[in-house]
Amino acid sequence: MNPDVHVRACRLIDASHVEGISAPEREWLDAHLAECTACRARVHANERALRAVRSNTVSVDPALVSTTQARVRLRAGELRENQVRMRALWISCTLSWVLGVASAPLVWRTFQWIGLHAALPNLIWETAFALWWLLPAGVVTVLVAWNQRRTANQEGFTSLPQ
Amino acid sequence: MKEETREIARGLRRRDPDLLDELIARYQHRLPRYLWTLTGNRGTAEDLFQETWIRVLEKCHQYNPRWRFETWLFSIARNLAIDLLRRRQPESLDALLHPGGEGTAREWPDRESATPYETVATGEQSERIKGILQRLPPDAREVLLLRFQEDLDLSEIAEVVKAPLSTVKSRLYRGLEALRNLLEEESV
Numbered sequence: 001m002n003p004d005v006h007v008r009a010c011r012l013i014d015a016s017h018v019e020g021i022s023a024p025e026r027e028w029l030d031a032h033l034a035e036c037t038a039c040r041a042r043v044h045a046n047e048r049a050l051r052a053v054r055s056n057t058v059s060v061d062p063a064l065v066s067t068t069q070a071r072v073r074l075r076a077g078e079l080r081e082n083q084v085r086m087r088a089l090w091i092s093c094t095l096s097w098v099l100g101v102a103s104a105p106l107v108w109r110t111f112q113w114i115g116l117h118a119a120l121p122n123l124i125w126e127t128a129f130a131l132w133w134l135l136p137a138g139v140v141t142v143l144v145a146w147n148q149r150r151t152a153n154q155e156g157f158t159s160l161p162q
Numbered sequence: 163m164k165e166e167t168r169e170i171a172r173g174l175r176r177r178d179p180d181l182l183d184e185l186i187a188r189y190q191h192r193l194p195r196y197l198w199t200l201t202g203n204r205g206t207a208e209d210l211f212q213e214t215w216i217r218v219l220e221k222c223h224q225y226n227p228r229w230r231f232e233t234w235l236f237s238i239a240r241n242l243a244i245d246l247l248r249r250r251q252p253e254s255l256d257a258l259l260h261p262g263g264e265g266t267a268r269e270w271p272d273r274e275s276a277t278p279y280e281t282v283a284t285g286e287q288s289e290r291i292k293g294i295l296q297r298l299p300p301d302a303r304e305v306l307l308l309r310f311q312e313d314l315d316l317s318e319i320a321e322v323v324k325a326p327l328s329t330v331k332s333r334l335y336r337g338l339e340a341l342r343n344l345l346e347e348e349s350v
Contacts, residue, residue, distance in 0.1 A: 018309070018334045019316060049341040052291045053310045056195070061208070065190045068212045069183045075216050076177050 005032065009039040017046055082151065093140055100133065107132065167227040174222035186215055189235060192312060196236055199307050200243040202296075210246065214239040233318040236308070240322060294344045302337030305330055 012029045015021050021029070033040050108129060115125030173181035193214065197207035217238050225234050295303060301323075308319045320330045 014335055014338055017338065018331060045342045045346065046338065048345055049338060050310050052294065052341065052345060053306050055291055056199075056295060056307065056311065057191075060190050060194050064194075064208055064211060065187055068186050068215050071212055072182050072186065072215050072219055073179050075219055076179055076182070079177065079220070 006036070006039060009033070009036065010042055013039065013042050013046060017050065086147075089140075089144070096136060100136075104133075164227070167229070167231060170231050171225050171227040174218070174225050177219060177222055182215070182219065185218075185231070189232070192232065193235065193239060196307065196312065197239055197243060199304060200240065201247065206243075206246070210239060210242050213242050217242060229321060230314075230318060232312065233314065233321050236312070236314075236322045237324075290348060294341070294348055297344055298337055298340055302333045302340060305333045306337040306341065309334055 009029060009032045012021050012025055016026070016029070033043065111125045111129040111132070114120075115122065170181065170185070194207050194211050197210045197214075198204065201207050201210065214235065218235065221238070225231070298306070305319055305323065308314045308322060309316075314322065316327055316330055316334075320327045323330065325333075
């Protein structure tokens with residue numbers, strides 16, 4: 001028999017396990033295997049190899065499952081609380097921004113009036129007005145950044161041994 | 163199957179605790195087995211099992227129901243395992259998958275429910291097979307187990323190991339050949 005035939009058969013035998021073969025290829029292979037002992041041995045060797053892979057089983061400590069379920073539930077609770085806190089923070093920020101914008105003309109006139117009566121240079125009361133606006137936003141930005149960093153650290157491999 | 167994955171995706175987005183409990187129980191054998199394959203250490207695999215589920219909870223909105231759930235799950239588990247092992251030993255993945263190097267026994271999974279093959283291949287022979295599996299190249303062993311034990315298809319394996327389909331196929335062919343030769347050498 002032509003050695004190329006055996007090479008093709010071996011390739012198809014392996015391919016049938018790895019990626020599958022077409023119906024005509026299967027038909028050809030079955031016909032070849034019916035008359036070739038060497039290639040049948042290859043089929044058996046592959047089957048033995050796959051049985052070896054499938055025999056690699058595990059036993060799991062039942063406590064692992066319950067412990068994991070408890071940890072996941074705990075973490076889900078933390079995430080929910082965090083979500084509520086973040087929502088409250090965003091609502092306060094939005095409200096504060098809306099109120100700030102709405103009251104801006106009044107605040108501007110108030111700072112102007114104080115500046116005039118205290119005989120302050122324009123630059124001083126205008127800077128004070130700008131700080132009045134920017135300071136709360138700056139504080140909130142720092143707080144949000146700090147909270148995100150803290151959350152990211154908590155999400156790390158805190159429980160795994162190094 | 164598509165309906166099931168969509169159902170899982172919906173439940174995950176809600177962070178449904180009952181669904182997560184069910185998934186943890188459902189994958190209590192398959193996930194540790196895969197993690198054992200990657201790390202070769204029972205304790206590490208158990209830690210990673212827990213971390214994987216915490217990560218699933220945190221990234222639940224990222225699950226795409228186009229994929230089977232186990233594809234996404236194994237992908238998360240693999241990333242965590244690689245991160246952990248890299249932090250422990252900053253070398254290549256191949257080296258990382260052989261902690262301790264030569265002379266250190268790799269801890270392999272215990273036997274669970276006996277398959278028909280296992281019933282025959284008991285005791286010493288079973289240990290020899292585990293020994294043979296240890297001698298496979300780690301990347302080939304991983305794809306062999308994903309393909310023939312976890313029954314993932316080639317595209318799913320490619321997604322889990324983040325490698326092109328052609329690489330997955332060549333690892334499978336290489337692994338199958340290596341395993342066949344090792345079994346022949348050992349005459350198991």
